[in-house]
Amino acid sequence: MRSDQVNFSRYASGYDGVAKFLHWLxxxxxxxxxxxxxxxxGIHKGTRPDxxxxxxxxxxxxxxxxxxxxxxxxxxxxxxxASLSPFFRVVSHITHGxxxxxxxxxxxxxxxNASSRGWSVKLLGVLxxxxxxxxxxxxxxxxxxxxxxxxxxxxxxxxxxxAAALFHRFVLKDETLQRMLP
Ligand code: HEM
Ligand code: HEM
Numbered sequence: 798m799r800s801d802q803v804n805f806s807r808y809a810s811g812y813d814g815v816a817k818f819l820h821w822l823x824x825x826x827x828x829x830x831x832x833x834x835x836x837x838x839g840i841h842k843g844t845r846p847d848x849x850x851x852x853x854x855x856x857x858x859x860x861x862x863x864x865x866x867x868x869x870x871x872x873x874x875x876x877x878x879a880s881l882s883p884f885f886r887v888v889s890h891i892t893h894g895x896x897x898x899x900x901x902x903x904x905x906x907x908x909x910n911a912s913s914r915g916w917s918v919k920l921l922g923v924l925x926x927x928x929x930x931x932x933x934x935x936x937x938x939x940x941x942x943x944x945x946x947x948x949x950x951x952x953x954x955x956x957x958x959x960a961a962a963l964f965h966r967f968v969l970k971d972e973t974l975q976r977m978l979p
Contacts, residue, residue: 811876811877811879811972811975811976811977812876812976812977813874813876815870815874816867816870816871816874816876817977817978817979819863819866819867819870820867820977821977822863823860823863823864823867823900826856826859826860826863827860827951827955829856830853830856830857830860831948831952833849833852833853833856834853834945834948836849837849837850837852837853838850840914840941844914846911846914846916853907854911854916854918854919855919855921855922857904857907857908857911857918858918858919858920858921858926859920859921860904861904861905861908861918861926862920864900864901864904867900868897868901876976879972879973879976880971880972881973889961892954892957892958892961895954896951896954896955896958899947899950899951899954900951902947903944903947903948903951905929906940906941906943906944906947907941907944908926908929909929909930909936909937909940910930910937910938910940910941910944912928912929912930912931912932912937913930913931913932913933913934913936913937913938913940913941914932914937915932915933962974962977
């Protein structure tokens with residue numbers, strides 16, 4: 798098979814099935830985290846991690862595991878390069894890089910805050926994650942505040958990312974959106 802044929806088929810398929818599955822699973826889990834995070838009751842000293850707070854920690858534990866899997870998969874499986882102009886290539890690399898950074902930082906800060914409250918974070922309710930911040934630590938408390946602010950930054954990045962996907966689909970009318978669809 799000629800090399801240009803190989804490139805064409807790789808471009809047409811874009812991301813592999815696992816990468817697509819993990820991308821959309823993360824979208825689902827993050828949407829849930831925003832809804833729960835913004836509707837759960839205010840947290841004070843002595844608040845019990847029940848109800849919606851327990852859901853936020855439970856979905857969060859799954860999200861952390863899926864994000865780790867996603868990053869490992871991405872580092873070991875490069876997608877075929879998109880046919881973008883140099884300008885859009887740089888902008889998309891920066892946005893994707895920032896999205897990955899926020900995907901790691903926001904959950905880590907939430908986890909640290911949970912640890913500093915003495916709350917355990919368990920994967921699927923059974924596998925406990927280690928505590929990453931001492932109980933009662935003021936740094937852990939501050940990380941909870943930063944978690945809330947950075948969630949807004951993540952929200953803005955996602956809005957920009959969705960706008961870009963729609964711009965590709967409806968203005969540039971190229972195949973970019975298709976690369977992440979089944
Ligand atoms: C990208 C994923 C996540 C998003 C979008 C998110 C979003 C939010 C939001 C919007 C709040 C409310 C902030 C406020 O009202 O000031 C919050 C609070 C909180 N989240 Fe998350 N969260 C995520 C992941 C996690 C994870 C993985 C954990 C822990 C395992 C976690 C633990 C917490 C805790 C403990 C609070 C209370 C912080 C405080 O009030 O001091 N979050 N989160
Ligand atoms: C929680 C929300 C989302 C997050 C955190 C997110 C994150 C990401 C990241 C990090 C990448 C880069 C993949 C890589 O090269 O490793 C990506 C790619 C992509 N995302 Fe999202 N995404 C979200 C929602 C969406 C939505 C709602 C759409 C569609 C409207 C979408 C469409 C795409 C497309 C088409 C690509 C491939 C871009 C390309 O080929 O260069 N994403 N996403």
